[in-house]
Amino acid sequence: MSLMEELKNLYRVDGQVRALRSRVDSAQRYLDAQSRELGALTDRKAELEQRRRQLQATIANYEVETKAIDERLEKLRGELNSAENNKQYTTVLSELNTAKEQRSLVEDQILAEMEQLESVGADLETLDGQIVERSKVRDVASTQLQQRQADVGERLSELEVERDAAAAAIPPSELATFDELTHIHDGEAMAVVEEISRRNREYNCGACQMQIPFEQVSLLMNDTGALICCASCHRILIMAEETRGALAKK
Numbered sequence: 015m016s017l018m019e020e021l022k023n024l025y026r027v028d029g030q031v032r033a034l035r036s037r038v039d040s041a042q043r044y045l046d047a048q049s050r051e052l053g054a055l056t057d058r059k060a061e062l063e064q065r066r067r068q069l070q071a072t073i074a075n076y077e078v079e080t081k082a083i084d085e086r087l088e089k090l091r092g093e094l095n096s097a098e099n100n101k102q103y104t105t106v107l108s109e110l111n112t113a114k115e116q117r118s119l120v121e122d123q124i125l126a127e128m129e130q131l132e133s134v135g136a137d138l139e140t141l142d143g144q145i146v147e148r149s150k151v152r153d154v155a156s157t158q159l160q161q162r163q164a165d166v167g168e169r170l171s172e173l174e175v176e177r178d179a180a181a182a183a184i185p186p187s188e189l190a191t192f193d194e195l196t197h198i199h200d201g202e203a204m205a206v207v208e209e210i211s212r213r214n215r216e217y218n219c220g221a222c223q224m225q226i227p228f229e230q231v232s233l234l235m236n237d238t239g240a241l242i243c244c245a246s247c248h249r250i251l252i253m254a255e256e257t258r259g260a261l262a263k264k
């Protein structure tokens with residue numbers, strides 16, 4: 015095989031390897047996305063649980079406060095009953111009313127915190143449902159990935175051996191060029207020469223559409239063994255048999 019034929023062969027096998035790998039890669043990306051979503055939900059749950067603990071602690075503190083006020087109220091009521099004169103009575107009554115107001119304020123606080131606690135509880139319930147659903151999706155994605163790996167695994171190993179053999183047939187510097195272009199153009203290292211006008215000797219790069227000087231087309235026709243690359247996108251140019259045949263007849 016000529017260098018150009020060896021390269022075409024490598025290009026073909028490399029494309030097959032890439033196509034199979036991309037099937038596994040897309041399943042992997044899907045699984046990663048699901049795992050990230052699940053992670054975000056779990057983080058949110060931890061935050062809400064922390065918030066719930068804070069609210070519960072605040073409420074417990076207010077309840078301690080209420081109990082202290084109640085004890086004070088009880089004491090003041092006793093004092094009120096045993097007041098010995100009007101002045102004493104009025105003083106104790108005023109203290110009693112102040113304590114009652116305090117109690118009412120603390121009760122309002124407790125109610126407000128309770129409302130928040132309820133809302134956090136509802137959010138947590140919703141979140142738990144979402145976590146269950148997302149876990150199911152994640153598990154399906156995980157199974158799918160394993161399935162794909164199993165499906166393509168054997169064929170992929172075969173193709174990788176074939177690709178290595180195809181690459182081994184190509185001189186190191188040309189192979190390096192091919193690999194670099196493969197990397198840059200996401201697998202599209204080669205481009206087919208397109209005939210625009212035979213009469214005007216107009217030819218384009220099939221990938222980037224830039225015009226190719228006719229001298230380069232001639233070099234390709236003669237198959238000198240040197241790589242001819244597009245001046246614009248640098249892809250290795252190849253000629254379809256029909257284009258070559260048509261030009262040869264001329």
Ligand SMILES: [Zn+2]
Pocket residue numbers: 205219220221222223224244245246247248249
């Ligand atoms: Zn090009």
